[in-house]
Amino acid sequence: MSKTINFNNKYPPATAVFDNWATKGKDEGMAKGHANSVNFMFNKIKPYFNNQFSALDVGCGNGWVVRKFKELDTCRLSIGIDGAKKMIEKAREIDLDNEYIHSDLLEWKPQYLFNIIHSMEVLYYLEDPSKIIKKIYSEWLNSAGCFIFGIDHYSENPVSISWPEDVGVNMNTQSIGYWVSLMEDAGFRNVNYWQTGAKKDWMGTLVVFGEK
Ligand SMILES: C[S@@+](CC[C@H](N)C(=O)[O-])C[C@H]1O[C@@H](n2cnc3c(N)ncnc32)[C@H](O)[C@@H]1O
Helix, strand or coil: CCCCCCECCCCCCHHHHHHHHHHHCHHHHHHHHHHHHHHHHHHHCHHHHCCCEEEEEECCCCCHHHHHHHCCCCEEEEEEEECCHHHHHHHHHHCCCCEEEECCHHHCCCCCCEEEEEEECCHHHCCCHHHHHHHHHHHHEEEEEEEEEEECCCCCCHHHCCHHHHHHCCCECCCHHHHHHHHHHHCCEEEEEEEECCECCECCEEEEEEEC
């Protein structure tokens, strides 16, 4: 199930839109809005914090999750990558210690392999998310690594369906089954998913996890 069926390519690239968000300071509200879901994800990958680990945040925005990983005693390397130049400039202004890479996700070739790869609210901006999930599995994670991602825009969360038009960004509107299949097709094992923070009409952040 790797084919994209619902990407409406009529808006500017997401990275251009988020570049503008960084200029306007909207990255900070976004980080606050995502904090509970990211805390949930950190809790799910807690066993990975028992030994020294390296972490990568995919689509890191202003880098707040990179810094959150680095606060943990066992984190020896924390890196973020984002295609919005202003987001990366902002991350580097805030933090001189950790590494922030400005690149499109599909073009980057890491120098390191990671124990933990994390991503919050990024993957549905990609026209074909199967490509990055396969890359993460085969080229970015080490043999004992895990990948966890969270997304708020998915078919089973009806209030998110109008977001491409509301925000003016291309989004890949897909079901929970689609995202789980992409993980399994890429080779991940122990694939699991949760919906965290659901209330009233909001079906929660879809969190998907898998191990190499
Ligand atoms: C909704 S923001 C989330 C940022 C951050 N994860 C957070 O929680 O604050 C999505 C981020 O994904 C980045 N992004 C989207 N498509 C990308 C691509 N193809 N390559 C690199 N970054 C991308 C955007 O630039 C943006 O910063």
